[in-house]
Amino acid sequence: MERASIETKDTWNLSLIYKDEQEFYNDLNEAKQLLNQLLLQKEHFLNDIDHFINFHEKYIRMSRYIQKLHCFAHLHCDVEPNDQKYQTMYAAILSFYDQVTSALDFYTVEMIAADTTVENFLKDERLADYRYSIAEILRQKKHVLSQEMETLISKTSSISDISSQVFDAFRLDYDPVHINGEEKFLNSATLSEFLKNPDPNVRQEAYHNFFKEYKKYENVFASTLSGVMKKDAFYADVKKFNSPLEASLFDDNVPTSLFFKILEKANKEYRPLFHRYNALKKKVLNLKTMYNYDLNIPIVEYDTKKYTVDECFDIILDVVKVFGNDYVEIIQKAKDERWIDYYPHAGKRVGAYSSGCYDTNPYILMNFIGDYNSLSTMIHELGHSAHTYLSCHHQSPVNCDYRIFVAEVASTVNETLLINYMLEHASSKEEKAYFLYELLENCVGLIFRQPMYADFEHILHTWAQEGKPMSAQMITDLYMSKNAEYFGPDVTMDQYVSHSCFYIPHFYYNYYVYKYTLGMTVALAIVSRILGGDQKQKEAYLNFLKSGGSKYPVDLLKDALVDPLEDQLYDDAFHYFENILNQFEELI
Template identity: 35%
Template sequence: MEHVKKREEISKEFTWALEDLYQDQAAWSEDLEKIRKLAQELYSCKGTLVEGAENLKKALNFYSELNQRFEKAYVYANQLLHQDMANGESQKCSGQVQVLMNQVNEVSAFLEPEILKIPDEKLTEYLADEPFSEYRRFLEEILRTKEHSLSEEKEELLARVSELGRAPSNIYGMFNNADITFQPVKDENGNEQPLTQERYVHYLENKNREIRKEAFTNLYSGYKGFANTIAAVFDANVRQAAFFAKERKYSSSLEAALDGGNIPISVYTNLIRTVEEHQQPMQRYLELRKRLLGVEQLHMYDVYVPMIEKTEKKYSFEEAKHMVLNALSVLGSEYTGLLEKGFHERWIDIYENEGKRSGAYSWGAYGTHPYVLLNYQGNLNHVFTLAHEMGHALHSWYSDHAQNYLNAGYRIFVAEVASTCNEALLIHDLMEKTEDKKEKAYLINYFLEQFRTTLYRQTMFAHFEQEMHQKVEQGETLTADVLCDAYYALNQKYYGEAMVSDDLIRYEWARIPHFYTPFYVYQYATGFSAAIAISTKILAKEEGIVEKYKAFLSGGCSMDPIDLLKLCGVDMEKKEPVEEALKVFEQYLTELEKLV
């Protein structure tokens, strides 16, 4: 059986430079004391904000410094944990910073209610003054959500209760990353190989159908064995979202989730409706997949394997970096220079090790460079993951360097645009450089899979989330049977008659961590649609588009996300971006049908 390395066996050059955040854990611990002191300084401002501009400015300065410093400590502790989720010392650090977060939230709870007590004409006067320029957007957003702000006592109570609200997500994270194990998979030679979260899709890409089927069966059988427990955690998470939404006077968890970015609910419902109206291209795609794979029935474990016959090609990480740099050169030397900086200065934690958090992400703290977590396996999918996560990283870099702390963090709604734009540019570059019809067909197959997994599948997830949250809001309980039946019905709806919805797929909801951030996943689909629109403009060399795109990347949360996308000529309040993305899907599908 192949050996999964322990953390200490990974060479330093392949790990991220956490020392760029803190030299060591001792320095981190020292900073926790500074954070606690800052928290008390902020709290000393309580009850003074209505007395004048100077007091308000003082409190806002403390608030900004406190949160910036805390963010750095929080990121460090959790990235330390993500290196090895089973490490007891790292778990302890993460626990410490979770407790500190509650304290920071509690002492900050007075700020918004007191700001809202300031007479509107006085606050408007402050906003016009230059000393408040860095806080203008922050204060305007507080005023926008005024009707959902509560009394000081209630704000303090919700801050304390928030620790309980995070419990379902924390419990699920530990279960999914550290505790659940799966039966091994036999390779072509009959040797048992470990089945992990990271290796699952790798097995599903295997040309040997029995290996795919065994991986599928073993993974979902693992979740099936814990279905009742995971359902209880899922139900608890939906209920905490409903609780906070109701307390803040929102009509639903969906409205509460979207209001943070000032996103109209119509954006969410339009997405689901538009994708539902365009199921026929997906049926065409699945029928083509069935024909090219030469199977009588297409099963859920047949959807990731490349349809085009091709030797399994591995890409070293060095090769992956060069592929990404070449493809993104259309964004200019400044952009590629930042990419190279990230590659050379250890922004990235590259390879899998025992206990390491599954998946991939980009994260970081204001004032330091972004960080990227990978579990690089060397296939084409992981080359695209590198492009994707560096898209996130450079989005953060541009925002952090253009905006002050309170305006730097971009909204989730636009979070997937830069990453997906990078992927679209990479796939175009690779297709342009090949003369081989089989190679081109293989790449189109890969790109079509991005549409299936991002636009169609994430919309199905969004549809499922909406239904489950509505059930709880209507007084129902989300048992394992309720979740499984609802998920299975939607799987049948979105994949249709061209696909056999294997019974075990009804447990797929149990392995989706993003469900623990309610109403997050729809933004993969909307972001994908916006990214396709922007990348199309970039490749067409539309006048000024690269500079407009950099303005978008630099925007942070200084504007509503809907307005940021309009800088690039993309209006997500309309159905057109989603419809246009689906047209691109059809165009590539037609090209593939001709090639094969």
């Protein structure tokens, strides 16, 4: 399908950001002028309170321009990648952003050097909105180096990302899969479908043909992955952190104990629940030997209906009415104001996301095909967009951006509410079993698999910090052993499991994966309480969505009545999984 053949109502309306190219470049020029004005104030922005306020007001205005410009350009490029007009815009804003980063590298050093003066400035009520963000800057004091060193480090950023860039740029071709004598195209999108095929030969061929390519280039992938780990270890060391883990958690002001608490709960205390689930799969599938690539076979046969976009919205609006009219109106606005680009077409970016800023709508990219996954993806991304909308409408531009640490909460709450809704409205035993299975698989992916990934990533970071060599053999042997522990005795590891680590992009994100587990555990607690009629929990959750980035993430979650530092949160989540597993076993 070509984009031109898609009805306008089914595409997002980016003209609400900029009507034409001229408006884009006008704002880019405004941003450049603001940067020049900021540089003129370099020597005296700390002289007195008025200069200080003026500097920060200009900086926020420039930042808003940058975010708006970036949003417009990247959204267009993701659906019209061959339109050079938008590629040029995107290149222009990225270039300007690099210029800003380099030109303002004096800011943090100067602020920390004058920390006593800055703390006195913050007593002025005119800076009330800035207190949290500026306190965050001053908190970096121990880890900020001399101006010369900070400038040098900022200039290494483009070099240090080369490993990630190579990973993103590397494209593999895969041998086809044979079904009934016909060759079928294999790529990352079709792999999951082949792994659901009832024919074990198809599953094995698809898995082998896909991951043998990663084995073929194992030295390349090992170099890129170890390069990322070494980069993280280098910056942690230079910035005077005790470990890459501590460095990665610093911005969110999260103790390392939280990371290890998640690993302890998932990888040790409650892992027998996952092994029990795999044993059930093996029994239901009646497999003498169950390989890891067999785990995608649906163990519940049920043909879900196909949905139109309008039908999806009818369901979603019914699901979220539990939050009240204001939330429902945001979801309706997303449809009416064309925040969403729905359908796949030639050249469009795969997957789905929500993207927006203070001066734009929170737009959603999808590849809608009308199945249950499309419905689930839609309510997931609308959770992100509603979070962004509420944050931007209840916080100033200084405090509206929430951290990635809490970003998955709103989306996962919505997704979990949807599955509970589908269970409640199931019209047959088979349909109920299907949605219980969906919920179990969703939990497995987030509260069991991600902590296994996190454990693997942490070991690699530790090796990098200790200066250990990281050959392909060392990395793949480690990953094989971690998977064997993870899946348990009822699952036999295929030979290519060891090389599947090179396929996972999240290992290039510097301790990101554990945040999925946090998001799911928090979401399960919130959903179970709200569905149980806990009005206090609902109000606390909605206030959390409105709080943006006005506090540390852990404090925001505590305000939402879900303390991520408490064992109870994780115990409740894993017991919820156990309860669903009990229901599922009884049904099938």
